[in-house]
Amino acid sequence: MSVSDVARQTDNGARHLSLAGHVGFDSLPDQLVNKSIFQGFCFNILCIGETGIGKSTLMDTLFNTNFENFESSHFEPQVKLRAQTYDLQESNVRLRLTVVNTVGFGDQMNKEDSYQPVVDYIDKQFESYLQEELKIKRSLHNYHDSRVHACLYFISPSGHSLKSLDLVTMKKLDSKVNIIPVIAKADTISKSELHKFKIKIMSELVSNGVQIYQFPLDDETVAKVNTTMNGHLPFAVVGSTEEVCIGNKMVKARQYPWGVVQGVSVENENHCFVKLREMLICVNMEDLREQTHTRHYELYRRCNVEEMGFKDTGPECKPVSLQQTYEAKRQEFLVELQKREDEMRQMFVQRVKEKEADCKDAERELQSRFEQLKRLHADEKAALEEKKKLLEEDQSSFKRRAAAQLLQAQSLTANGKKDKDRKNSGFM
Amino acid sequence: ARPRSPWGLSDPYDNNEDQDKEYVGFATLPNQVHRKSVKKGFDFTLMVAVSEGESGLGKSTLVNSLFLTDLYKDRKLLNAEERITQTVEITKHTVDIEEKGVKLKLTIVDTPGFGDAVNNTECWKSVADYIDQQFEQYFRDESGLNRKNIQDNRVHCCLYFISPFGHGLRPLDVEFMKALHEKVNIVPVLAKADTLTPSEVKKKKIKIREEIEQYGIKIYQFPDCDSDEDEDFKQQDSELKESIPFAVIGSNTVVEAKGKRVRGRLYPWGIVEVENSAHCDFVKLRNMLIRTHMQDLKDVTRETHYENYRAHCIQSMTRMVVKERNRNKLTRESGTDFPIPALSGAADDTEKLIREKDEELRRMQEMLQRIQDQMHTQKEAY
Numbered sequence: 001m002s003v004s005d006v007a008r009q010t011d012n013g014a015r016h017l018s019l020a021g022h023v024g025f026d027s028l029p030d031q032l033v034n035k036s037i038f039q040g041f042c043f044n045i046l047c048i049g050e051t052g053i054g055k056s057t058l059m060d061t062l063f064n065t066n067f068e069n070f071e072s073s074h075f076e077p078q079v080k081l082r083a084q085t086y087d088l089q090e091s092n093v094r095l096r097l098t099v100v101n102t103v104g105f106g107d108q109m110n111k112e113d114s115y116q117p118v119v120d121y122i123d124k125q126f127e128s129y130l131q132e133e134l135k136i137k138r139s140l141h142n143y144h145d146s147r148v149h150a151c152l153y154f155i156s157p158s159g160h161s162l163k164s165l166d167l168v169t170m171k172k173l174d175s176k177v178n179i180i181p182v183i184a185k186a187d188t189i190s191k192s193e194l195h196k197f198k199i200k201i202m203s204e205l206v207s208n209g210v211q212i213y214q215f216p217l218d219d220e221t222v223a224k225v226n227t228t229m230n231g232h233l234p235f236a237v238v239g240s241t242e243e244v245c246i247g248n249k250m251v252k253a254r255q256y257p258w259g260v261v262q263g264v265s266v267e268n269e270n271h272c273f274v275k276l277r278e279m280l281i282c283v284n285m286e287d288l289r290e291q292t293h294t295r296h297y298e299l300y301r302r303c304n305v306e307e308m309g310f311k312d313t314g315p316e317c318k319p320v321s322l323q324q325t326y327e328a329k330r331q332e333f334l335v336e337l338q339k340r341e342d343e344m345r346q347m348f349v350q351r352v353k354e355k356e357a358d359c360k361d362a363e364r365e366l367q368s369r370f371e372q373l374k375r376l377h378a379d380e381k382a383a384l385e386e387k388k389k390l391l392e393e394d395q396s397s398f399k400r401r402a403a404a405q406l407l408q409a410q411s412l413t414a415n416g417k418k419d420k421d422r423k424n425s426g427f428m
Numbered sequence: 429a430r431p432r433s434p435w436g437l438s439d440p441y442d443n444n445e446d447q448d449k450e451y452v453g454f455a456t457l458p459n460q461v462h463r464k465s466v467k468k469g470f471d472f473t474l475m476v477a478v479s480e481g482e483s484g485l486g487k488s489t490l491v492n493s494l495f496l497t498d499l500y501k502d503r504k505l506l507n508a509e510e511r512i513t514q515t516v517e518i519t520k521h522t523v524d525i526e527e528k529g530v531k532l533k534l535t536i537v538d539t540p541g542f543g544d545a546v547n548n549t550e551c552w553k554s555v556a557d558y559i560d561q562q563f564e565q566y567f568r569d570e571s572g573l574n575r576k577n578i579q580d581n582r583v584h585c586c587l588y589f590i591s592p593f594g595h596g597l598r599p600l601d602v603e604f605m606k607a608l609h610e611k612v613n614i615v616p617v618l619a620k621a622d623t624l625t626p627s628e629v630k631k632k633k634i635k636i637r638e639e640i641e642q643y644g645i646k647i648y649q650f651p652d653c654d655s656d657e658d659e660d661f662k663q664q665d666s667e668l669k670e671s672i673p674f675a676v677i678g679s680n681t682v683v684e685a686k687g688k689r690v691r692g693r694l695y696p697w698g699i700v701e702v703e704n705s706a707h708c709d710f711v712k713l714r715n716m717l718i719r720t721h722m723q724d725l726k727d728v729t730r731e732t733h734y735e736n737y738r739a740h741c742i743q744s745m746t747r748m749v750v751k752e753r754n755r756n757k758l759t760r761e762s763g764t765d766f767p768i769p770a771l772s773g774a775a776d777d778t779e780k781l782i783r784e785k786d787e788e789l790r791r792m793q794e795m796l797q798r799i800q801d802q803m804h805t806q807k808e809a810y
Contacts, residue, residue, distance in 0.1 A: 017523045020496040024719040025472075026528040029465045031723035033458045041457050064452050091455040136739045141731050219467060282453040286460035302573050330746060352789075359792055366796065370803055377806075 040094040042145050043285060044125075046177065047099065048118060048169065049154025050106035051076075053184045058152070058239035059099050061252060062277055063088065066241070067099060076104025079117045098146065106165060115169040122148050122176050126300040133301075147297060149288045150213070150280065151177040154184040155234060159193050161200050170210045176296055178213035178288050181205070182276065186236035187254060187261045194236055201234055215279060216287050225283065235276045238262075469531035472722060473562075473581060475612065477539045477555065477604065478589040478619070485589045485619035490678035491536055493691060493702055494714055498680070499523060499536055518558045537583060552604045559583050559611045563737040582734060585648070585717065585725045586612045589619040590673055596635040597643075605645045611733055613648035613725050615717070616640070621675035621708050622693060622700045629675045636673055647672065650716075651724060668716060674709040677702055 047055040051072050060067055067084060083100040100121065105114060125147045132143050153170060155162060170179055181201065183189070189197060205212060212233065215226035238261050244253040246260060253262045280288075478485045492498055499521050522535045539555050562581045569578040586608065590601055605614055616636065621629060640647060650669055679702045683692045691702040702710050717725075 015523055017497045017499070017525055019525055019527060023494070023496050023525070023527060024714065025470070025525075025532050025722065026530040027719050028470045028530055028532065028722055029462045031720065032465050033462050035723055035727065036461050037458055041454070043454070062452070088452070088454070090451060090453075093455040093457055095454050095457070136742050138735065139731075141727070219463065221463070277453060282456045283460070285454060285457055286464055290464065298575060305573060356789065356792075359789065363792060363796055366799060370799060373803070374806075 037092060037094075039142070040096060042096040042098070043150075043289065044098040044100065044146060044148050046081075046101075046118070046122070046148045046151045047154065048102045048105060048151060049184060050156060051104060053154045053156065054237075054239050055101050055152075055154060055184075057241055058154075058182075058184070058237060059101075060241050061239040062280070063097065072103045074104075074107045076107055078108065079103065079105050079114050081117055081121045096144070100148065111165050114165060115172045118169070119172055119176065122173070123300065126176075126297055127304075129297065130301055130304060147292055148177050149285075149292045151179050153179055153181045155181055155201065157183055157185050157188050157197075159189055159197050161197075162204050167204065167208055167210070170205070170212070171208060174211040175299060178291055178296070179210075180213050180280070181234035183234050183236040185238065187238045187256075189236065198232075198234060198236075213288070213291070215284055222283055226279075229275060229279050232275065235279075237276055466530055469533065471533040471535070471580060472726065473535040473537060473583050473585075474717075475537040475539065475555075475559075475583045475586040476589070477586055485591060486676075486678045487538075487587075487589055487619070489680055490587075490617075490619075490676055490710075492680050493678040493710065494717065495525065495534065497523070497525065518554060535581070552607045555604075556607050556611060559608065560737065563611075563734055564741070566734065567738055567741060582729055583612050584722075584729045586614050587717075588614055588616050590616055590636065592618055592620050592623050592632070592675075596632065597639045602639070602643050602645065605640075605647070606643065609646040610736065613728055613733070614645070615648050615713075616673035617713065618673045618675040620677065622677045622695075624675070633671070633673060633675070648725065648728070650721065668712060671709050671712050674713040674716075676710050676713055677708040678710070 045059075047059065049055050051074050056067065063086075065086070065088070067086065080103045081100055082103050083098055085096060085098045088095045088097055102118060108114065129143070129145065129147055132138050132140060151173060153166070155166060170181070173179055183194075183197065183201075186194065215222075215230050217223045217226055217230075238254065240252045240254045240261075242252070242254070243250040244255050244260055246253065246262070251262055253260045474491075476487045476491060478487050488499070519538045520535055521538070522533065525532050525534055537558070559582075562583060566578070566580060566582055569575065588601070588605060590597065605616070608614060618624075618629070618632060618636070624632065650665065652665075677693065677700055679691045679693050679700075681691070681693075682689050683694045683699055684690075685692060685699040685701055690699075690704075693700040693702075701707050705711050
């Protein structure tokens with residue numbers, strides 16, 4: 001649903017023209033319906049009632065299927081909600097049905113806050129729709145709408161009046177959801193008692209200002225049947241998942257020694273089960289969805305958006321308000337971003353420190369190796385010097401000896417020649 | 429007992445099989461939706477744009493023919509002299525029409541004189557601005573507190589009239605369509621098609637389709653039909669896609685042809701029948717625009733064009749805000765559209781710290797380098 005579906009305003013300025021033939025836009029509703037069928041429908045129903053009062057059984061009977069149910073215990077510490085989603089199909093219509101049941105409602109000793117989880121759940125669905133609406137890139141047309149369209153409130157068949165828990169809870173919910181009160185396990189109430197019980201309940205609701213869902217009377221085709229039905233509220237229901245053979249058909253019924261109570265019955269005026277299904281599903285399902293969207297959701301949105309700082313003062317102020325709103329949202333985002341940035345920075349600084357330490361170590365190592373190499377160098381150099389010196393000494397001593405030898409050799413040869421000469425002169 | 433809708437148009441449980449099967453009854457939902465929509469009524473905004481002057485291409489005649497009514501009763505036609513420096517004034521005509529219980533509030537947005545003045549550069553800007561204004565107004569209304577009386581004036585479809593007297597698209601046509609193809613659904617129409625023979629029409633269509641592809645113009649795309657539709661429907665669907673641009677002829681007058689009274693144009697050489705598919709694509713256009721795709725045109729406007737505008741609007745608003753806030757601060761400019769975080773004082777210190785550390789690292793690296801060089805040279809010395 002879009003916002004312009006909220007209400008189409010009647011334009012006083014447009015003129016009315018008559019057509020000279022068949023243009024063909026009377027197919028517009030069909031075009032719209034085709035698109036809806038293509039998209040599929042969704043319906044969310046919330047059942048509030050005490051443990052064991054027959055919520056799940058009624059859902060089974062109403063939707064003619066076997067939802068996975070199990071008996072809840074009476075000893076839940078607080079009220080919880082359990083939601084289950086099912087995809088159903090009939091003819092060419094697909095329905096995504098979500099059934100939400102309360103668990104442990106009415107079981108606690110202190111029931112002051114029993115309504116709170118229910119209110120929180122309903123608000124949460126509104127909130128997530130609102131969030132989607134406020135997104136920058138949003139896709140509302142295929143958003144799975146989880147907002148609660150109808151709330152069946154199960155009244156215990158005491159036969160006398162409402163319980164205080166019922167009043168308190170319904171008062172908290174009547175501005176958030178379409179409440180349809182039903183009298184559960186109505187096969188314990190006799191015909192005359194039922195009539196009195198209904199009157200008592202309705203008068204208690206009225207005197208406490210509880211606004212339950214009224215079937216719409218604005219459309220002539222359904223106004224009559226809806227008016228009658230409004231007079232039958234709250235509906236007395238009997239749910240049954242067992243089948244009993246009546247005549248030659250198997251019908252859903254409860255078999256007692258004193259007779260059979262049919263879960264689905266047309267003739268039986270007291271047990272208005274078939275009316276509930278007709279009212280809820282065949283005639284008014286779309287209206288329930290529309291009321292949820294245009295009344296309850298808009299109220300929620302208005303309250304919340306006002307908190308965010310919107311002002312409805314006119315077109316000039318709008319951009320500023322929008323800015324403020326988006327700023328507020330951005331602040332949260334920025335704070336988060338800032339936090340993450342700080343964490344990253346710290347990590348970075350730490351890593352830098354570690355790297356520094358590594359570098360210093362590496363430097364020290366290099367330095368020490370350098371020193372080592374230098375020393376080695378020096379040692380080698382010294383050793384080489386030694387050798388050089390030795391070599392030089394060797395060289396010089398060799399030279400000396402060589403020179404000495406030479407001298408000796410020279411003197412020897414000179415003496416030898418003199419002797420030879422004397423020898424030769426002595427013979428004459 | 430079968431569930432029945434009190435007004436059942438088509439009761440979904442009518443078939444004779446499975447008489448005993450028990451139904452829940454939610455297949456009546458479409459009927460409920462139908463009923464509510466009829467009660468609420470519909471609205472549609474159609475923009476007509478011609479590039480050659482108001483009385484040139486039969487735009488008003490076509491609109492009258494489409495809706496079988498006279499929308500332009502009291503308009504005045506300007507002569508050429510008045511049109512030289514005429515500004516583009518966008519006008520709206522809104523009418524309420526009803527057919528078989530279905531009410532339609534129809535708004536026709538005229539762009540008269542567009543392209544008629546001598547200098548036409550950027551004359552489509554006022555048209556684009558108009559479309560944006562409607563988006564903006566809707567955006568504001570939608571974001572307000574009280575949303576009960578929102579008027580939706582967004583333009584759902586733009587019929588762009590292409591002149592049949594040229595060879596295809598003109599530069600003005602291309603510029604106009606490109607300026608608007610992401611704001612509105614453009615349906616191109618080949619105007620005054622009775623000046624073209626069938627083969628000329630065919631050639632022109634092919635050429636125009638090629639040029640549309642070549643220049644990257646995104647015209648309105650018909651949704652593909654499901655694979656499980658029957659063959660007839662698929663055939664119709666592909667024929668429709670191949671008829672773009674629709675070659676149309678409009679007429680406000682009824683003439684007598686072959687013993688029947690039809691809407692048409694009387695020429696010495698024959699009678700052109702508006703609703704004759706062999707003569708022009710009027711019927712195809714009307715069926716597409718009104719009878720089959722009107723809702724889809726609205727949906728595409730809402731879900732695509734408007735959403736794009738809105739997203740763009742929000743992002744540019746936040747950028748503006750951020751720029752103002754950070755005018756005196758150092759920011760890191762990022763290329764994304766996300767808001768740029770402003771650095772607070774504490775973060776500045778860490779930044780300084782990091783810079784100092786960078787310096788130190790660099791110094792140490794230089795030192796290391798020097799030592800290495802020293803070693804090298806000393807080694808070589810020995």
